[in-house]
Amino acid sequence: MPFIVLHLDFHLPLRLRAYGFFDIGLSQDYFDGGASRAALERFAEGFALPACERLLTLTRRHRGRFRVSLSVSGMLLEQMEKGQKPLLESFRRLADTGCAEFVCGVSHHSLASLFSETEFRRQVALHRRMIRARFGQTPRTFRNTAGICDEGVARTVRSMSFQTILVEDAFLPPGCKTEASCRLPGNRALTALIRHGRFSGELTGPGAEALGERLAGEYGGNEIICLAADCPWSGGDDPGASSLLRFLATAPGRLLKERNWRFLTPSEAAAGHRGAEGRAGRSWTGPGPASRLENHLQRDAANTLYAMEGQVLGAGSRRLLGTWRALQASDYLDFLSTKGPSEGARGGVSRPFASPYDAYIHYMNILRDLSARTGGTSGVRP
């Protein structure tokens, strides 16, 4: 009996304003409200609302046999509350079906786990509270931004009583090979579900529609196939978004026609199929920041951002703390990628700035201003 765990990660960063060097010290307008609202609307109309609608239809049509795992970033939750109530309502209705498990992430979709364990812990706790308040579920499953995982993340997450963790296949625990689930070495109470990289990639590729057929042909035994997609898209004109919508329209129905196929939430999958235990004693250091931050711009921006932690907390201002957290969205660092033909883009994210260099300049100007406001020296006006 093959099992599918389908996980969708909904997230949308706020749009940054073009913040010039001469704005430093003069303006605190870091975010472009108008552009952010427009992006939210495109995201909702073009992708998120139709996606939720399809998920709701699936849960109704298959009477509980269809299950889905969702994470909705804290940043998106806050934006929806201000400007997209219908989408928030759709997520609530999904929560009410009992067929959707809301997975906890890092509230601001940040890479905090790579830089500061304390900030990471705070953002996980924050996201957990947000989910509890909005959807009435206490999350038992965790997925870090982009599925990043290593021993430290696993330890932190376990200490916060999570029982399941969704892991990107690139960050495979030692001894786990590519099985879809395994118990983590030295951390038996935590079950890892490993994302199937190839098939997950196809969710958002041109072959998404036929994926149901392919899976049905390829699997027949007692396997768990974990499909996960990050959905930070700008709308329906994005090829990734339209592929995923086509997948939702065809594939689950196709698979559930087979009598022995089932969809599971991550918690159900972990409870029933704990998998082999990873080999303890082997170090699992993970890939570290290098895997995400490949160039000087990204490393410099991230280091500057997280070096401010102490002074931001010390400033004692909730508003500044909120701003600092909002600036942690991993997208801002993704925009700084200078490699490949799709410069500045990762996973189909639309680029708000003309080049990664422009994105870096605006971002660093903002950090410089924020640093000055939280008591650091700006170095701008000697």
Next chain:
Amino acid sequence: MRVLGAGVMRILMFGWEFPPAISGGLGTACFGMTRALVQRGHGITFVVPALPGGDRTSHVSLVAASDFAAPAEEGLPAGLSVSPVESPLRPYMTQADYGILRESLLASPGPYGSDLFAELERYAAAAGRIARSVPFDVIHAHDWLSVPAALRARRAAGRPFVFHVHALEADRSGGSGDARIVALERQGLLEADHVIAVSRFTSRMIVERYGIDPGKVSVVYNAVLRGGAVGAYGVSKRPGEKIVLFLGRITHQKGPGVFVEAAAKVLAVLPGVTFVMAGSGDLMPQMIERVAELGLGSRFLFTGFLRGEEVERMFAASDLYVMPSVSEPFGIAPLEAMLADVPVILSRQSGVAEVLRHVLKVDASDVDDLAQKICAVLAYEALARELVERGREELAAFTWERAAGQIEDVYRKVTGGQ
């Protein structure tokens, strides 16, 4: 004597400057291009109006119109000869500056004054004689000054004519320019069997302003030659001192005014920066006055015209190179800056901006944006590092070998693949 194989061309090339006697980017480009073509087996006779000092050691056979019958043999790599045409156009070769040169030629009653077009006629007549005495398969002419000569050569020998446009009068003048020059350009573009433009920017102008069939225009980007001594200069700078460089003719086309205004804005927030304006040109007095007026004298240097090694030294000392040109058909200086590991800000109104990703781009008239980007490069070290390292990789694709291959395709097209 080289045995010509299949596909190998004998090229009669008309230019108006060639190293070592050069005044600007055109000579440098002709040098690199011809060297790559010769390496691919082609033979080139390069005709220039005049050769000062008689130094004709080169890979081309340099021919002067006056003594084209006596091609230089000694020390020349096989396949290339350069022919100078003895004429009052000689000052082109020694004048430092492409623009000044044009203006001095057109100035009335200057040394050549209204005689320029008569001189071009004399150059053309010599070209006709050269065309009858040198065997060749294709004519390749660079910019408007070569047009009468190329057309005369074609009439004499009946070979196809490729017109290579490095700059148009509209770029140089910033306006409509000299009507006679525009007319010559138009004649060349209309009559040419094929046109090579140095960028899409220039190609667009050719199609839109001169009404040329886009199918007749190919874009071949220039390349840049890595000099031997780049980075080998010991530069003495005070620790922490930052130098921002403008290098080019100080004329309207190059946007020096925007550079000065941006400097003032940068110095208001980063007072320790030094700005250098290297070059000469008709707007230089005006720039000096403006710098004084803004009170930037202590932070702003004018070097005058730099050549050869001085240019390399200047790049080596700089932390940032800025090219704010109002209109630049290609612009090879940014590539030279990148070769010297200097980060670059350039205007979007340049051909080179089409092909470079690892530079910062601004609109030519946007003083504020330019100033803020200058500040960013100086303030954020990682930005300069990333630009320089990625730029190095990017430059590797700009070779004359690649350009020569594309030029060869054009030759094949116009000669019917012979």
